[in-house]
Amino acid sequence: MHRSAQLRLGARDQGVALVVTLLFTGIVLMIIVMTSATLVTGARSGGADERRAYQALLAAESGLNTVMVRVNRRLSTTPYTGSTQAALQAWLAGLNTDPDAALFPATLTFTPKSGDVFTVESRGAASGAVKVALQDFRLTPVFLSGGMRLRAALTSLPRINANGSSKITGTSGRGQITTLATGLTAALGSAGVTATVKDASGLRTGDYVQVPSTTGPRFRVTGINGTQVNLTSVPGTLATALVATAGTGVDLLLNAAAQTTTSVTDPLTQRVSNATDFTVGETVTVGGFKAKVTALSSSGSAPDGLVLDWLAGQPASIPEGTEITRDLSAMRSASTIEVKDAQNALDSFGMDGSNDCQLVDKKLVNCEGEGDPLLTNGSSLEADRFFTQQLLGLSDEQLNDLVPISYPDASGNFPPMVNALRRIRAQDFDAMLKNGTSSGVLIVDGDINSNVNGNTTFDGFIYFRGNQGGKFNGNLTVNGAVAVRGGPIEGITTDDVVTDITGNLTVNFNAVKLRQMLMTTRGGLHLSDTQGTWRQR
Incomplete structure (x- = not known):
């Protein structure tokens, strides 16, 4: 073939190849653009779903944040005094009639787990998306410290x-705090016994009691479980075996010496039961002798003793369980x-x-x-x-x-x-x-x-x-x-x-x-x- 003809044919082939290359490149670019568009569309759709879900979760969480307001408002108008799961269920039902419930961002469901614990299910919604958040809450009653400071x-x-x-x-002074619900036997020399009482609500660990009232031996309360009271006899007071029947009175000594002091000094630091009952400056009587409380002493984080300044004479010793009477x-x-x-x-x-x-x-x-x-x-x-x-x-x-x-x-x-x-x-x-x-x-x-x-x-x-x-x-x-x-x-x-x-x-x-x-x-x-x-x- 003539050389010029060959050159023309090569140029044409190159042109075809270029066109093919350009077409292929365009198709690839179109695919990329279409794929990108599809991905963007999907991302936008997925992002919208995520936003709706997030907004629904925020609504559910906001609903939980209203629990304190709703429950405390009901407590102020309708105090809860129950102690069973059924009683709590009945009381919580009143929250469903809250006139402002429609203003809250979520629907709340209250489910008791016991007499004082309940679960709140908060259901939040946003543009068709729904999220549920749950949280447990506890109702705890408020009590005073229990000290007998009134004089x-x-x-x-x-x-x-x-x-x-x-x-x-x-x-x-002392007085009957409860009675025995069943009989109580304490053998001579026995250190500890367990008494079942009618009502132990007025007793605390560390108290001193006397069974029977006024005339019986003295015991230190070492543990309380319901109406079961663990007692440790005070040395020297259980002179004979104790046999007490149901209905026998139990006296509480409001305050007593919590240790034996064999050598009494002036002033004296004496460990006592219920030290927080006392006020610095008041007068007390110990073993028939009067003393002024000049300070409260402590061997730990809370006061457990008194610093006593004797006013006129002092006892030779103070046995454990000796009653300390306040003025x-x-x-x-x-x-x-x-x-x-x-x-x-x-x-x-x-x-x-x-x-x-x-x-x-x-x-x-x-x-x-x-x-x-x-x-x-x-x-x-x-x-x-x-x-x-x-x-x-x-x-x-x-x-x-x-x-x-x-x-x-x-x-x-x-x-x-x-x-x-x-x-x-x-x-x-x-x-x-x-x-x-x-x-x-x-x-x-x-x-x-x-x-x-x-x-x-x-x-x-x-x-x-x-x-x-x-x-x-x-x-x-x-x-x-x-x-x-x-x-x-x-x-x-x-x-x-x-x-x-x-x-x-x-x-x-x-x-x-x-x-x-x-x-x-x-x-x-x-x-x-x-x-x-x-x-x-």
Whole structure:
């Protein structure tokens, strides 16, 4: 073939090859573009799904975040007092009728697991996507510390005017706390026994008891499991074998020596049961001798002993289980105590059968508890701040956090107060108690401004953090104790300078029963989530 023809043919082939190459490249590019478009479309679709799922999960989580608000609001209007799974189920059902439920971002389902634990299932939705988040919650009741710090049936920072028909009596020392539910046998020389009692709610490990009441040997409580109480006999008190039948009384010694001291010094550091009951500066009696508490001692994180300064003589030794009695009286005031001048008033204000006042020229004077130095701790402001601490072992701030104010319902009523710990405004005092029977510990913020003139009974302790303003003019019976702070306190003002009990106030003080009440009184429930239980479904 001619060379020129060959050159033309090669050029044509090269052109065809170039065209083919370009076409192939275009097809590849088209495939890439189409694939990329498909991937982008899928990514957009997948991203939208992920966003919807994420939004649904956020809604579910937000629903869980409303549980505290919803449950606490119901607790304030309808307190939960049950202890079984069925009771909790019935109470939780009321949350489904929450009028604001439609405003919450998720649908909640409440399922009890026990009498105080429940699971919340929160179902959140967003554009068709649904996510479910779950969390367990626990309701825990609030209790006071249980110390028996009250030193009078009526304690008042302001002066006390008792020129009426009021009557205050009581017992300040040991007393029957429970009875045996079954018989109890303790052989001579035996160290430990287990007693089944009718009710162990007023006992604590470390307490000292006497079985039978008053006359029997003494034991130290070493463990409590329901109504089963483990007892260790106090050396030297189980002189003969003990055989006690069901129904036998069990006495509680509120405070006792927790160790034997063979050589008594002055001053003396003595380990005792329930050391937090005591206040520095008060007078106690040990083995028939009086001493002043100058400090609380501790061998660990909490006080377990007293530093005693003997006032006049001292015992040769203090065996374990020796009762330590505190100086309790009918009335105590940081100021004066004025009582009526009739001779029949001699039995109106006494503790343990002995009147607190002396009769001089047919007038009761020199009342024990008048000008109590423990209530005048420095300046009046310091005394005010110390008052709550002395009564309950808490600062005002701690008490406020522990016991939020309870308010009446829309009809102005409160739920019944039965063995409850509650704090109210002074203006709600009548609605809370009047013409009824209530029990527990009641803290009243502010001044009482209406007469308590109905037939009202309260079993427990009433603490006025303002003043009662002379409003005890009716038939008010308190089986326990009353304290009046007077003021001032932050957020609470008062212009009263006297605690006036010229009416028919009756206070029946029983130290053991009051201590049991302070230990077992149940306050509002505290709601908490259980860590580690959040999950998805």
